[in-house]
Amino acid sequence: MIDFGQLAVPGIRGLRAYDPGHDLVALRRAHPAALVELGSNENSYGASPRAQQAAAVALERLHVYPDPLGGDLKRALARHHGVGVENIVLGNGSHELLMQFAQVFAGPDDAVVASQFGFAVYALAAQAAGATLALAPAHPAEHAMPRGHDLDALLAAISSRTKLMYLANPNNPTGTWFGGEAFTAFLAAVPAQVLVVVDEAYAEYVDAADYASALPLLAAHPNLIVTRTFSKAYGLAGARVGYALAHPDCIAVMERVRESFNVNALALAAAEAALGDAVHLQAAVDGNRQQREALAAALRAWGLAVAPSQTNFLLVEFGLETARVEAELIRRGIVVRPVAGYGLADCLRITVGTAEENARLLVALGTILA
Numbered sequence: 001m002i003d004f005g006q007l008a009v010p011g012i013r014g015l016r017a018y019d020p021g022h023d024l025v026a027l028r029r030a031h032p033a034a035l036v037e038l039g040s041n042e043n044s045y046g047a048s049p050r051a052q053q054a055a056a057v058a059l060e061r062l063h064v065y066p067d068p069l070g071g072d073l074k075r076a077l078a079r080h081h082g083v084g085v086e087n088i089v090l091g092n093g094s095h096e097l098l099m100q101f102a103q104v105f106a107g108p109d110d111a112v113v114a115s116q117f118g119f120a121v122y123a124l125a126a127q128a129a130g131a132t133l134a135l136a137p138a139h140p141a142e143h144a145m146p147r148g149h150d151l152d153a154l155l156a157a158i159s160s161r162t163k164l165m166y167l168a169n170p171n172n173p174t175g176t177w178f179g180g181e182a183f184t185a186f187l188a189a190v191p192a193q194v195l196v197v198v199d200e201a202y203a204e205y206v207d208a209a210d211y212a213s214a215l216p217l218l219a220a221h222p223n224l225i226v227t228r229t230f231s232k233a234y235g236l237a238g239a240r241v242g243y244a245l246a247h248p249d250c251i252a253v254m255e256r257v258r259e260s261f262n263v264n265a266l267a268l269a270a271a272e273a274a275l276g277d278a279v280h281l282q283a284a285v286d287g288n289r290q291q292r293e294a295l296a297a298a299l300r301a302w303g304l305a306v307a308p309s310q311t312n313f314l315l316v317e318f319g320l321e322t323a324r325v326e327a328e329l330i331r332r333g334i335v336v337r338p339v340a341g342y343g344l345a346d347c348l349r350i351t352v353g354t355a356e357e358n359a360r361l362l363v364a365l366g367t368i369l370a
Contacts (some may be wrong), residue, residue, distance in 0.1 A: 041232060173342055
């Protein structure tokens with residue numbers, strides 16, 4: 001027999017596949033008319049009608065390869081962010097790009113820095129590249145940003161071997177964020193040869209006064225990379241479109257490993273249309289904010305610890321009851337996300353749903369907790 005595990009390169013041998021949480025297809029079959037999906041941080045308000053129409057039109061040319069350069073979407077993104085087309089690389093979701101940054105810029109003799117309780121893909125990317133992962137401790141649970149990124153700890157984790165650092169603002173799975181002034185000072189202290197990848201997957205949801213995107217810092221810091229996605233606020237999780245913005249020389253190197261036709265024609269068309277529908281985006285963001293505040297208030301009224309969030313999800317502590325609560329919710333056709341794999345076995349991550357979905361969640365939780 002062939003031992004394919006041993007045939008794999010060292011970084012892959014001990015790697016575990018990304019855990020999506022639940023087999024949603026099976027759960028949909030078990031609850032064909034009543035499943036409430038609050039585990040994947042999808043946009044509960046759906047995609048822009050303009051995006052759906054654009055994808056439908058693209059279906060008419062399904063037999064033709066998509067634009068390998070993604071030119072129209074890149075130009076739209078360049079206008080939207082005030083950068084050049086040469087500053088942008090497209091990905092099959094930002095997940096693909098996050099993995100590729102480690103593939104391109106880190107290896108067996110290098111170190112990658114990330115935060116405790118950060119997005120799982122950062123650790124996967126480092127391990128797949130064969131690099132050493134240096135995990136900086138997060139803020140304690142008692143902090144104003146419980147379990148969020150500690151920028152001082154991240155700086156302290158940098159060594160002479162560090163090639164790459166991953167941060168998320170806001171962070172998944174905690175929902176926490178760090179302020180713009182703090183990050184500006186942090187970035188100035190990072191050695192110029194260390195690439196800093198700031199994952200802004202949830203940036204469109206943020207309205208906190210102290211928050212600032214890292215994008216305006218790109219021109220002054222060639223080592224800065226910012227990733228964005230259409231999967232969250234734009235409601236295109238099923239299309240898989242992400243992108244990174246960085247110095248043109250960094251983008252040029254990334255283009256060497258980008259798979260040909262990595263973003264399909266339907267996704268390219270839908271993303272460009274979604275980007276142009278500011279009204280739908282704002283409606284989804286406003287609806288999420290209202291429901292997030294209402295849901296957090298209801299959960300806190302029961303004495304539950306709910307982390308501050310600037311995303312479309314909440315991290316909620318259930319303590320010793322966590323596994324039972326999650327199992328009982330599943331039994332009632334409500335999917336939330338267990339986060340024991342992040343070291344948060346006492347918490348569940350709950351996507352902010354519509355008013356109707358959140359009401360059903362609260363009724364179920366009330367029964368379970370009683």
